[in-house]
Amino acid sequence: MMTELPERIQKLSAGLRHLARVFTAEQLHPDPATGRFCLEQLRRLASVDELEAKVAGELAHGPWEPLGRLLIIISENDALGTLQGFAAAYLTGNAMRVKAAFSAPLLLALRDVLGLPPDQCDIASWSGRDTADEDLLGDADAVLAAGSDALIRRVRSLAPSRIRLVEFGPKLSVAAVGHNDGNDAALAGCVDALLRDVSLFRQDVCSSPGFIMADETVAEKLAARLEERLPSLPALPQHDRLRQYAKGEELKLRHKLRLSGRVVLHPGNGWGLTVSRGITPDLWLPKGFQICVGPLDELFSAARALWPGQLQTLGVAGTVPPATGFSRICPLGSMHERPLTAPHDGLFELSALVKFVSDECDASALSRPGRVS
Numbered sequence: 001m002m003t004e005l006p007e008r009i010q011k012l013s014a015g016l017r018h019l020a021r022v023f024t025a026e027q028l029h030p031d032p033a034t035g036r037f038c039l040e041q042l043r044r045l046a047s048v049d050e051l052e053a054k055v056a057g058e059l060a061h062g063p064w065e066p067l068g069r070l071l072i073i074i075s076e077n078d079a080l081g082t083l084q085g086f087a088a089a090y091l092t093g094n095a096m097r098v099k100a101a102f103s104a105p106l107l108l109a110l111r112d113v114l115g116l117p118p119d120q121c122d123i124a125s126w127s128g129r130d131t132a133d134e135d136l137l138g139d140a141d142a143v144l145a146a147g148s149d150a151l152i153r154r155v156r157s158l159a160p161s162r163i164r165l166v167e168f169g170p171k172l173s174v175a176a177v178g179h180n181d182g183n184d185a186a187l188a189g190c191v192d193a194l195l196r197d198v199s200l201f202r203q204d205v206c207s208s209p210g211f212i213m214a215d216e217t218v219a220e221k222l223a224a225r226l227e228e229r230l231p232s233l234p235a236l237p238q239h240d241r242l243r244q245y246a247k248g249e250e251l252k253l254r255h256k257l258r259l260s261g262r263v264v265l266h267p268g269n270g271w272g273l274t275v276s277r278g279i280t281p282d283l284w285l286p287k288g289f290q291i292c293v294g295p296l297d298e299l300f301s302a303a304r305a306l307w308p309g310q311l312q313t314l315g316v317a318g319t320v321p322p323a324t325g326f327s328r329i330c331p332l333g334s335m336h337e338r339p340l341t342a343p344h345d346g347l348f349e350l351s352a353l354v355k356f357v358s359d360e361c362d363a364s365a366l367s368r369p370g371r372v373s
Contacts, residue, residue: 005091009051012090015113016046019083019106027105028079031234034200037336038079045080045087050340055091057341058350063357066093067164068141070353073155075147076102076126077204083107085144086121090114092353097136099126134158142166142353166352168345171312174303175209175332176296178318179217187218190317191225193333194289197315199233199271200336202240203287207313207336211279211290213299218318219291223262223275226289230266230273236287241270243286248272251283279303297321312345313338 020042025035028042044050072085082103089096100107100123111121124136137143137158145155146168159165175194180186197209214222236244248265251274255263261276261283272288279302284290292299303311304325311325315332323329327346328338338344 005055005093008091008093009048009055011114012087013046013048013051015110016042016087018113019109020046022109023106029201031200031202033234034079034202037200041080041337042083045084045340047340051091053341055350058348059092059354061351061356063359064354065357066095067353067355068094069139070094070096071136071140071143072096072098073126073143073145073147073151075151076100077201079103081146081205083110085146086110088349088353089144090116090121092350094142094353095120097122097124097140099124099136101126137163144349144353164352166347166349168347170310171206171345172210172307172310173207173313173315173335174311174326175212175315175335176299176317176320176323177212177214177218177222177332178296178316178320179215180318186318187221187225190222190332191229193315193317193331194226195229195233196333197335198289202236205336207338209313209315209335211281211284211292213279213296213303214291214293215296215318216293219275219293223273223289223291226273226291227264230264230271231268233266233269233271235268236270240287244270244272244288247285251285254283279306281306300325 020039025032025039028038029035070089072082072089074082074085076082079102082098082100083106086096086098086107098107104123107123111123140163142164143155143159144166145152149170152167152169156165175197177190194212201208244265248263251263255261261274263272263274263285265272265285272285273291274284275291275293276283278294279292279299300323313328313330313335314323314326315330315335317332328342
């Protein structure tokens with residue numbers, strides 16, 4: 001008999017609080033600001049009220065049962081992504097096998113605190129470039145996969161049809177900065193928010209803004225302010241800096257030939273900035289602040305056409321027209337802070353990890369949410 005749901009919530013909360021006490025920011029991410037952010041997020045995830053609200057909102061649709069054994073394969077660009085998959089599996093009562101590399105110490109510590117035996121929680125080593133192995137899929141009833149296009153395609157190619165696939169493929173998030181009536185304080189706040197949203201996780205997660213759509217009335221001032229602040233950003237890893245420098249030289253040459261817009265690259269930390277008319281990905285640096293100038297409604301339409309079904313978070317500042325095609329719209333500066341009770345890419349995770357049961361022989365059962373056998 002599985003532990004009752006309220007008790008699982010309490011135990012998970014205590015386990016996450018324990019992790020927040022024993023792990024340091026440096027252990028969660030090599031970038032200090034990102035490590036501190038992850039530690040704050042870990043404390044937020046431990047909230048009993050938040051966990052109870054998530055369970056109530058996602059599993060209150062009638063009696064349900066766990067799917068069985070869940071294979072979890074989540075990209076570790078987000079230091080807490082795999083941990084959140086673990087937590088979802090635990091809350092829904094599924095046994096789990098988790099592929100982990102960088103996040104393995106975090107998961108092993110939580111498994112020990114929760115007292116889960118290896119047959120209920122197996123932490124498998126994620127080594128090399130493989131994403132899903134046939135032997136790991138053999139006894140799985142479902143796969144929770146989040147990451148690159150290659151990862152999703154490989155899981156699909158290996159998983160038999162009986163296995164439920166819960167997929168979160170690669171997404172693109174965007175910032176939009178509209179007219180602000182020349183308010184310098186508002187523009188300064190916008191720049192601070194952009195610096196935070198872009199630099200956290202070194203712009204390596206789906207909620208990082210890949211480019212910035214800017215109204216013509218603010219684009220030049222925004223670019224100038226961001227250029228001033230480039231030296232304040234922490235240095236990118238060496239391999240990223242080399243890619244930045246190589247692309248930067250190409251873009252500077254194109255600029256001389258009048259084939260592109262403006263490009264600025266900081267020689268020390270590797271972060272850069274480009275300004276161009278419309279959405280032109282071939283004129284962007286691999287990382288940094290890609291400012292696309294034009295009417296925002298036209299830019300929204302262009303983004304939907306270029307990346308159908310792939311737009312995730314839209315961070316907004318200033319006066320911005322209504323936008324469709326995104327699964328989350330939020331104030332700029334909070335693009336990485338999706339509420340625990342909000343859907344992930346339009347999908348509620350917990351409900352995807354259970355099987356709802358229609359018991360037509362027991363009418364009272366239909367009013368008892370969260371029944372677990």
